[in-house]
Amino acid sequence: MGLIRSWVESANAPDHPFPLNNLPCGVFSRHEAKPRCGVAIGDCVLDVAALEERGLLVLPGGPLMDVPVWNKVMQAGPQVWAAVRARLLEMLGEGSGERAAVEPHLVPLAEVALQMPFLVSEYTDFYAGRHHATNVGTMFRGAENALPPNWLHIPIGYNGRASSVVVSGTAVRRPWGQVKGPDHALPAFQPSRRFDIELELGAVVGTPSVGPVTVAEADAMIFGYVLLNDWSARDIQAWEYQPLGPFQAKATATTISPWIVTRAALEPFRCSTPPREVPLLPHLQEPGPMLYDIALEVGLTPEGGRETVIARTNYREMYYSAAQQLAHHTTSGCPMRTGDLLGSGTISGPAKDARGSLLELSWGGKEPIAIDGGTRSFIEDGDTLVLRGTCLGDGYAIGFGACSGQVLPALPDPYRRP
Amino acid sequence: MGLIRSWVESANAPDHPFPLNNLPCGVFSRHEAKPRCGVAIGDCVLDVAALEERGLLVLPGGPLMDVPVWNKVMQAGPQVWAAVRARLLEMLGEGSGERAAVEPHLVPLAEVALQMPFLVSEYTDFYAGRHHATNVGTMFRGAENALPPNWLHIPIGYNGRASSVVVSGTAVRRPWGQVKGPDHALPAFQPSRRFDIELELGAVVGTPSVGPVTVAEADAMIFGYVLLNDWSARDIQAWEYQPLGPFQAKATATTISPWIVTRAALEPFRCSTPPREVPLLPHLQEPGPMLYDIALEVGLTPEGGRETVIARTNYREMYYSAAQQLAHHTTSGCPMRTGDLLGSGTISGPAKDARGSLLELSWGGKEPIAIDGGTRSFIEDGDTLVLRGTCLGDGYAIGFGACSGQVLPALPDPYRRP
Numbered sequence: 001m002g003l004i005r006s007w008v009e010s011a012n013a014p015d016h017p018f019p020l021n022n023l024p025c026g027v028f029s030r031h032e033a034k035p036r037c038g039v040a041i042g043d044c045v046l047d048v049a050a051l052e053e054r055g056l057l058v059l060p061g062g063p064l065m066d067v068p069v070w071n072k073v074m075q076a077g078p079q080v081w082a083a084v085r086a087r088l089l090e091m092l093g094e095g096s097g098e099r100a101a102v103e104p105h106l107v108p109l110a111e112v113a114l115q116m117p118f119l120v121s122e123y124t125d126f127y128a129g130r131h132h133a134t135n136v137g138t139m140f141r142g143a144e145n146a147l148p149p150n151w152l153h154i155p156i157g158y159n160g161r162a163s164s165v166v167v168s169g170t171a172v173r174r175p176w177g178q179v180k181g182p183d184h185a186l187p188a189f190q191p192s193r194r195f196d197i198e199l200e201l202g203a204v205v206g207t208p209s210v211g212p213v214t215v216a217e218a219d220a221m222i223f224g225y226v227l228l229n230d231w232s233a234r235d236i237q238a239w240e241y242q243p244l245g246p247f248q249a250k251a252t253a254t255t256i257s258p259w260i261v262t263r264a265a266l267e268p269f270r271c272s273t274p275p276r277e278v279p280l281l282p283h284l285q286e287p288g289p290m291l292y293d294i295a296l297e298v299g300l301t302p303e304g305g306r307e308t309v310i311a312r313t314n315y316r317e318m319y320y321s322a323a324q325q326l327a328h329h330t331t332s333g334c335p336m337r338t339g340d341l342l343g344s345g346t347i348s349g350p351a352k353d354a355r356g357s358l359l360e361l362s363w364g365g366k367e368p369i370a371i372d373g374g375t376r377s378f379i380e381d382g383d384t385l386v387l388r389g390t391c392l393g394d395g396y397a398i399g400f401g402a403c404s405g406q407v408l409p410a411l412p413d414p415y416r417r418p
Numbered sequence: 419m420g421l422i423r424s425w426v427e428s429a430n431a432p433d434h435p436f437p438l439n440n441l442p443c444g445v446f447s448r449h450e451a452k453p454r455c456g457v458a459i460g461d462c463v464l465d466v467a468a469l470e471e472r473g474l475l476v477l478p479g480g481p482l483m484d485v486p487v488w489n490k491v492m493q494a495g496p497q498v499w500a501a502v503r504a505r506l507l508e509m510l511g512e513g514s515g516e517r518a519a520v521e522p523h524l525v526p527l528a529e530v531a532l533q534m535p536f537l538v539s540e541y542t543d544f545y546a547g548r549h550h551a552t553n554v555g556t557m558f559r560g561a562e563n564a565l566p567p568n569w570l571h572i573p574i575g576y577n578g579r580a581s582s583v584v585v586s587g588t589a590v591r592r593p594w595g596q597v598k599g600p601d602h603a604l605p606a607f608q609p610s611r612r613f614d615i616e617l618e619l620g621a622v623v624g625t626p627s628v629g630p631v632t633v634a635e636a637d638a639m640i641f642g643y644v645l646l647n648d649w650s651a652r653d654i655q656a657w658e659y660q661p662l663g664p665f666q667a668k669a670t671a672t673t674i675s676p677w678i679v680t681r682a683a684l685e686p687f688r689c690s691t692p693p694r695e696v697p698l699l700p701h702l703q704e705p706g707p708m709l710y711d712i713a714l715e716v717g718l719t720p721e722g723g724r725e726t727v728i729a730r731t732n733y734r735e736m737y738y739s740a741a742q743q744l745a746h747h748t749t750s751g752c753p754m755r756t757g758d759l760l761g762s763g764t765i766s767g768p769a770k771d772a773r774g775s776l777l778e779l780s781w782g783g784k785e786p787i788a789i790d791g792g793t794r795s796f797i798e799d800g801d802t803l804v805l806r807g808t809c810l811g812d813g814y815a816i817g818f819g820a821c822s823g824q825v826l827p828a829l830p831d832p833y834r835r836p
Contacts, residue, residue: 122540122580127662148661153605154596158662159577162540163753175750176630178572178699187571189699189749212594212832233750243566244545244576245663251752281596281607283833331607331832332593332651334669335581414630414749415701 001268003396005094008106011042017390017399018042023088024259024400025070025224028112035068035115040259040401041092044106048088051105056098057087069119070260074206074223075338081206081223085264114258114401116167117226118204121339123160123254124329125200125230127151128320130274131348135360152278155320155328157342158245160230165254165341168403174381174410175252177236191410192233194365195379198346199298199356199387201315202228203322204260205340211333216287218326221336225266225292225322227257227387227403228343234359234378254343257387257403265398269293269391271316273324283331290321294389296347298356300371303382303406308371311356313349315389320345381409419686421814423512426524429460435808435817436460441506442677442818443488443642446530453486453533458677458819459510462524466506469523474516475505487537488678492624492641493756499624499641503682532676532819534585535644536622539757541578541672542747543618543648545569546738548692549766553778570696573738573746575760576663578648583672583759586645586821592799592828593670595654605657609828612652612783613797616764617716617774617805619733620646621740622678623758629751634705636744639754643684643710643740645675645805645821646761652777652796672761675805675821683816687711687809689734691742701749708739712807714765716774718789721800721824726789729774731767733807738763799827 005012006020018024018040028045029035038045049065051057057065059080064072073080091098127133137146150156166172174195180187206223213221230250237249272289294315301307325342346356355361358378361369368375379385384406391398423430424438436442436458446463447453456463467483469475475483477498482490491498509516545551555564568574584590592613598605624641631639648668655667690707712733719725743760764774773779776796779787786793797803802824809816 150598150605150657150660153598154658156658156662157665159579159665161577161752163755163758164751173751177749180568180571186696187568187699189701211829214833236750239568240572240574241661241663242568243659243663244574245659245661247575247577248746248750248752251747251750253751278604281605283607328666329669331595332654332666332669333582333591333671334579334666337581340581411629415632 002394004089006041006092007094007096007099008042008044008092014395015397016042017397017401019396020089020092021393021396022261022265022398023085024261024265026117026259027068027115028107029115030107030112037065037068037070039088040109043109045109045112047105047107051102056091056101059083068115070117071119071339074118074204075208077207078220081262081264085262114167117258117260119339120162120165120341121337123162123165123341124157125160125250125343126155126157126320126325126345128155128318128325128345129347130319131317131350132346132356132360135348135355139364155325157325157329160254160343161251164251165256168255168258168401168405170253170255170405171408172231172253172255172405173408175233175236176410176414177233177248178239179235180239187239192235193378194234195407196232196234196358197298197379197385198230198232199296199311199313200228200230200346201294201344202226202256203326203342205326205336205342206338208338209330209336212330213327215285215290215323215327219290219323221326222263222322224260224262226260227389227400229255229385229387229403229405230343231255255403255405257400259401261398261400266292266391268393273319273321284324284328286321286324290323291316291318292391294391296387296389299386300376301384302371302373302380306372310361310369310371311353313347313354313356315347317347317349318344379407381407383407420812422507424459424510425512425514425517426460426462426510432813433815434460435815435819437814438507438510439811439814440679440683440816441503442679442683444535444677445486445533446525447533448525448530455483455486455488457506458527461527463527463530465523465525469520474509474519477501486533488535489537489757492536492622493626495625496638499680499682503680532585535676535678537757538580538583538759539755541580541583541759542575543578543668543761544573544575544738544743544763546573546736546743546763547765548737549735549768550764550774550778553766553773557782573743575743575747578672578761579669582669583674586673586676586819586823588671588673588823589826590649590671590673590823591826593651593654594828594832595651595666596657597653598657610651610653611796613825614650614652614776615716615797615803616648616650617714617729617731618646618648618764619712619762620644620674621744621760623744623754623760624756626756627748627754630748631745633703633708633741633745637708637741639744640681640740642678642680644678645807645818647673647803647805647821647823648761649673673821673823675818677819679816679818684710684809686811691737691739702742702746704739704742708741709734709736710809712809714805714807717804718794719802720789720791720798724790728779728787728789729771731765731772731774733765735765735767736762797825799825801825
């Protein structure tokens with residue numbers, strides 16, 4: 001399938017992230033107006049909430065866009081998702097007879113602020129990239145014990161903190177936390193000195209479930225995907241994470257891209273997980289390709305400086321797919337809900353410059369990497385980190401929009417009150 | 419302070435769990451009517467939503483009880499909580515001139531079904547009981563390495579799954595999961611054989627926070643407390659929990675008692691955490707007593723059999739208070755929200771029969787305990803487990819209502835579809 005042409009001319013450029021093939025779902029506000037559901041098309045956002053209000057978009061069980069989040073649409077399920085997409089393709093397609101009715105509801109992207117596209121119910125983060133797990137395991141436990149014994153049998157996950165998920169563009173404050181250096185007898189409370197990114201893809205659960213679901217059922221529950229940066233304080237993590245896992249190290253913020261790229265838009269880019277080193281138990285076996293070929297990159301821009309792309313990798317590097325992770329998530333009977341967000345785990349490739357965290361890129365700080373005007377082991381104050389993702393189709397591209405955040409200096413000691 | 423007498427005569431019995439001193443917050447439904455906010459008083463529930471509708475209870479920013487959960491009241495903050503309590507003491511107190519207006523809104527507890535008292539935003543579970551941590555640590559790592567190095571410095575916590583929190587009386591289905599025995603080369607997918615309880619107290623966050631808060635501020639954010647049973651599949655946990663903590667082992671269900679006992683009701687029972695073995699850093703130091711003297715017990719009733727009380731302990735055994743846990747939870751800047759639920763961690767005392775889990779009571783299954791008509795190492799199908807909590811005041815008691823759940827047999831293999 002090639003480019004689907006639109007009368008929105010900017011959407012037809014072969015490298016534009018938002019062609020008619022994409023139609024990603026976001027929430028925008030213009031001037032001081034209230035946030036509204038919108039869909040990106042070329043250089044514009046289409047005010048789909050207005051289309052629904054005016055009866056141009058009629059959905060079963062509607063109105064579904066009378067709230068400034070996509071959750072009602074997400075909960076409505078795959079048939080409604082298909083109906084929205086079909087209707088938008090019809091209205092926005094080249095030669096559509098509805099152009100006159102629709103065009104007044106296009107707003108230039110340059111004039112809007114993008115908000116959280118959905119209300120996050122709960123957030124789960126996984127550890128499902130083979131290269132990342134091997135790199136981190138080698139650093140912490142030595143090459144021979146790099147992969148934990150369970151790693152090849154289950155997509156290891158832990159629950160994160162939904163309240164800390166923010167949209168791209170939100171500044172991130174360097175956290176304080178309790179840390180203990182190997183040479184110190186006692187811990188100290190101080191700003192994190194090893195603040196880091198994790199390049200991930202986030203799967204957004206649309207339809208809820210009760211009881212265990214298969215991988216195929218899990219795949220059908222996923223509404224779409226976002227880019228996700230799971231900011232991580234490595235020094236806090238090292239002290240706190242045994243025996244019950246990361247907690248405050250991961251709770252400062254998790255940034256997502258403003259656009260949910262739907263599963264339908266990603267369909268042409270499906271690819272398989274790599275061959276299994278050991279066979280998976282039946283509940284984790286995939287009925288078909290469940291990963292996607294999404295080229296990913298990380299840019300780092302020091303304050304006042306120029307961006308350096310510090311990593312390039314691809315989502316197809318993952319060992320477990322989001323559908324497998326979601327299926328695993330339900331094995332215990334855990335109910336899943338509309339708006340649940342599943343982080344893929346850090347996406348690192350086999351090459352040195354394909355690593356999705358500074359921890360790996362600088363090998364624990366021992367091999368600082370070169371950036372414009374200096375070097376980096378971990379994030380410095382004022383640095384802006386941006387994730388980008390692109391699917392390259394036949395004459396078109398699918399983009400997620402930037403997933404970006406600037407790190408601000410830590411505040412003064414929050415417990416030393418005047 | 420002694421018993422506060424009410425014209426609701428049943429509330430004046432010295433051992434009744436719901437005297438006027440208590441006024442715990444719940445949600446009830448009668449016959450097929452919609453659930454409503456209510457407060458327990460003696461053998462009745464007072465329909466406080468009706469009082470608000472009729473103008474007998476006027477709250478700033480109201481209506482706050484027009485939804486069948488306490489979240490709006492919780493979010494309104496300590497002044498509103500105090501106003502609700504003061505007004506109820508006035509209306510229900512012995513000799514109140516408003517008895518005629520209020521009495522029609524009393525409903526016998528025997529006629530109602532109790533629902534979730536609040537909407538759980540996120541659920542965090544801690545590991546803050548010294549005896550429990552020592553017992554479990556000794557079993558898994560030996561007596562010399564029982565306490566992890568960080569244990570005396572931070573209240574170790576991990577994020578749980580809010581979607582799995584259910585109210586007392588909800589049946590709990592034995593989960594399936596991936597497990598691996600020490601003598602097996604490969605894991606298997608099977609029903610849990612080591613399904614267990616964890617006797618805990620849950621702190622319910624009322625007012626939200628952004629940025630780090632002190633222990634005193636954290637205490638003021640807590641609306642009240644519930645009993646909490648964190649059902650745990652020990653065999654699933656043993657295989658999955660390294661390196662990132664418990665996940666599916668804890669996601670089947672967490673049961674809470676139907677009544678939130680407010681902080682005001684617990685005030686006379688405050689007591690201090692034990693002396694610190696090593697000094698805490700300033701952000702975790704307590705400005706005063708933050709635990710409560712709450713006698714706790716666990717009952718186990720086999721299907722068709724009689725109950726055996728298998729454990730008796732007290733919340734004052736904890737090493738860290740909920741206020742310390744909540745303060746720690748915010749150190750990274752993690753936003754806390756109305757409806758967040760913090761599990762204390764398993765509450766075990768020093769004695770053998772004061773242990774808050776079967777794992778500890780049966781010492782990993784090696785020393786089965788006696789119950790009516792048999793023995794138990796872990797939960798068997800049909801067993802009903804109940805937690806109870808009581809504060810013994812001067813001529814009165816404060817109760818939480820039972821926190822109960824029956825364990826049903828596992829379903830057939832969920833992945834073997836016909």
